[in-house]
Amino acid sequence: MRSKLYKPSLYFFSFLIMVVCVFPFYWAIVSSLKTGSDLFKVEFIPNTIALSNFIEIFKEQPFGRNILNSVFVAVGTVSISLLLAVSAAYALGRVRFRGRSALLLSILSISMFPQVAILSGMFELIRTLNLYDNLLGLVFSYMTFTLPFTTWILTTFMKQLPREIEEAAIMDGASTFTICTKIFLPLLWPALVTTGLLAFIAAWNEFLYALTFTVESQSRTVPVAIALMTGASEFELPWGKIMAASVVVTLPLIVLVLIFQRQIVSGLTAGAVKG
Amino acid sequence: MSHPSQSSYNKSQLTRSRTRDAWLFLLPTLVVLSLVAGWPLLRTIWFSFTDASLSSLEATQFVGIDNFMYLLDDATWRQSFKNTLFFAVISVSLETVLGLLIALVLNAHFKGRGWLRTAVLIPWAIPTIVSAKMWGWILHDVYGVLNEILLFFHIIKEPLAWAASPDLAMASVILVDVWKTTPFMALLLLAGLQLLPQECFEAARVDGIHPLRVFWRVTLPLLKPSITVAVIFRTLDALRVFDLIYVLTSGSLETISMSVYARQQLFDFQNVGIGSAAATLLFFIISLATIGFIMAGGLKQDGR
Numbered sequence: 036m037r038s039k040l041y042k043p044s045l046y047f048f049s050f051l052i053m054v055v056c057v058f059p060f061y062w063a064i065v066s067s068l069k070t071g072s073d074l075f076k077v078e079f080i081p082n083t084i085a086l087s088n089f090i091e092i093f094k095e096q097p098f099g100r101n102i103l104n105s106v107f108v109a110v111g112t113v114s115i116s117l118l119l120a121v122s123a124a125y126a127l128g129r130v131r132f133r134g135r136s137a138l139l140l141s142i143l144s145i146s147m148f149p150q151v152a153i154l155s156g157m158f159e160l161i162r163t164l165n166l167y168d169n170l171l172g173l174v175f176s177y178m179t180f181t182l183p184f185t186t187w188i189l190t191t192f193m194k195q196l197p198r199e200i201e202e203a204a205i206m207d208g209a210s211t212f213t214i215c216t217k218i219f220l221p222l223l224w225p226a227l228v229t230t231g232l233l234a235f236i237a238a239w240n241e242f243l244y245a246l247t248f249t250v251e252s253q254s255r256t257v258p259v260a261i262a263l264m265t266g267a268s269e270f271e272l273p274w275g276k277i278m279a280a281s282v283v284v285t286l287p288l289i290v291l292v293l294i295f296q297r298q299i300v301s302g303l304t305a306g307a308v309k310g
Numbered sequence: 311m312s313h314p315s316q317s318s319y320n321k322s323q324l325t326r327s328r329t330r331d332a333w334l335f336l337l338p339t340l341v342v343l344s345l346v347a348g349w350p351l352l353r354t355i356w357f358s359f360t361d362a363s364l365s366s367l368e369a370t371q372f373v374g375i376d377n378f379m380y381l382l383d384d385a386t387w388r389q390s391f392k393n394t395l396f397f398a399v400i401s402v403s404l405e406t407v408l409g410l411l412i413a414l415v416l417n418a419h420f421k422g423r424g425w426l427r428t429a430v431l432i433p434w435a436i437p438t439i440v441s442a443k444m445w446g447w448i449l450h451d452v453y454g455v456l457n458e459i460l461l462f463f464h465i466i467k468e469p470l471a472w473a474a475s476p477d478l479a480m481a482s483v484i485l486v487d488v489w490k491t492t493p494f495m496a497l498l499l500l501a502g503l504q505l506l507p508q509e510c511f512e513a514a515r516v517d518g519i520h521p522l523r524v525f526w527r528v529t530l531p532l533l534k535p536s537i538t539v540a541v542i543f544r545t546l547d548a549l550r551v552f553d554l555i556y557v558l559t560s561g562s563l564e565t566i567s568m569s570v571y572a573r574q575q576l577f578d579f580q581n582v583g584i585g586s587a588a589a590t591l592l593f594f595i596i597s598l599a600t601i602g603f604i605m606a607g608g609l610k611q612d613g614r
Binding site for chain 2: 053060062063077149150152178205273293299300
């Protein structure tokens with residue numbers, strides 16, 4: 036019943052989707068390799084390759100420092116939220132108790148929070164705790180969105196693990212802590228990788244808190260550094276350098292995505308479809 | 311068991327100790343969440359009833375609903391409300407339709423499907439700020455490559471200013487958002503498609519029913535739960551849009567969203583009271599939308 040046009044049109048659509056998805060990033064790479072007046076010529080394959088944009092962002096600006104800041108904040112956020120979320124997910128995923136579904140629902144709704152809704156309260160809290168313009172303040176505030184969703188995803192993974200292994204351990208008189216660390220943690224490794232990656236990407240990409248809770252260019256994270264990059268004058272954005280910086284921060288993410296495709300897709304869908 | 315009463319006693323004690331452990335294990339997360347989410351939310355709501363300013367957060371006075379009255383009168387706030395709704399409705403609709411199309415393509419069997427799925431993940435993985443900047447450059451009024459391409463194919467007669475022009479600014483924002491988030495939609499819908507019972511499609515194929523008819527009569531109704539969940543997630547996300555608009559159009563009046571408005575009041579104008587009121591209103595709008603969705607039966611409460 037399938038018409039002769041089925042395969043060709045399938046390939047045509049796939050090609051179209053691929054070009055639309057990849058072209059903007061390709062164009063950023065091409066632009067980052069051009070300097071001077073070359074940047075303003077439209078060439079789809081660069082004639083000459085110049086690395087000066089890449090050198091300048093590290094020399095003229097604390098971009099190296101910004102990358103380290105982002106790594107620190109993202110790793111810190113991911114470690115703390117995974118640690119807390121595993122223990123919470125055990126309780127929510129393995130034990131039946133009153134108020135469990137209400138708790139799950141409120142945790143899910145916190146992850147739906149508009150970030151701006153707590154901005155002024157968080158600003159006050161961060162100043163009170165003396166964490167303003169401090170990377171720890173960012174780790175602290177990032178808990179608002181990473182902790183609910185890591186808890187939520189890990190809970191769905193926890194629920195899928197078979198009952199029997201836990202029952203056997205209870206019969207043997209193992210404590211809850213032992214069950215959690217010795218039995219569930221090893222089984223949860225793949226889920227932890229997935230969840231950790233998603234949390235890492237979320238923290239790496241975060242903008243609003245990073246923009247609001249830091250001032251010095253030394254303490255900025257990468258998204259803020261890129262957004263606030265200015266040229267000689269206000270109206271003359273250094274597009275070549277902005278593209279170079281964009282490529283530098285996006286390449287690692289794309290490599291991660293290429294390696295962990297499957298885990299990422301399973302994590303995304305566990306978080307949403309099963310909700 | 312030979313001693314039923316003994317075993318049930320053990321069991322209930324076991325249950326009790328397990329429940330106690332469960333709360334113990336939950337405690338750290340609950341404490342952190344109340345500290346980083348609950349407390350700041352309450353403070354923001356409190357600020358929205360005061361005349362707080364950024365320089366004097368401590369010495370604030372209760373002003374009742376003055377800030378909310380101010381917002382009702384403020385043309386910029388009303389504009390940001392309209393913009394946000396318009397942005398959410400149009401972009402989520404486009405993303406749903408395109409996402410469904412892409413999901414159907416990804417679900418078909420052909421060579422190079424893996425490559426396509428990888429390519430689709432790229433826009434999703436790129437930070438919003440980076441995609442806003444990338445597209446800002448592509449859409450540049452003078453040197454932008456999109457104008458060049460459209461001129462080359464004679465689709466437009468002269469370069470358009472895109473993000474910089476009042477007429478096209480919102481369209482540009484929607485374009486970039488659709489590019490960035492359609493893949494997410496497509497992946498969610500693909501997961502839904504893969505869960506559908508294959509027998510229905512097999513039967514329809516054997517009966518020689520036209521594929522389009524199968525799509526309308528079988529695929530779409532079966533996929534409805536997945537579509538609903540994806541639309542809810544995306545709508546709630548779109549209602550709080552900030553990064554893209556802040557960077558791509560610098561929050562111009564044509565594109566300002568409620569989140570951008572609130573932050574502007576809070577930190578650019580230092581009116582913490584008014585900014586908090588705007589943030590509180592946004593919070594209630596999103597809560598209402600969530601409750602509405604739950605009532606409409608979109609989300610299953612058991613969190614399966």
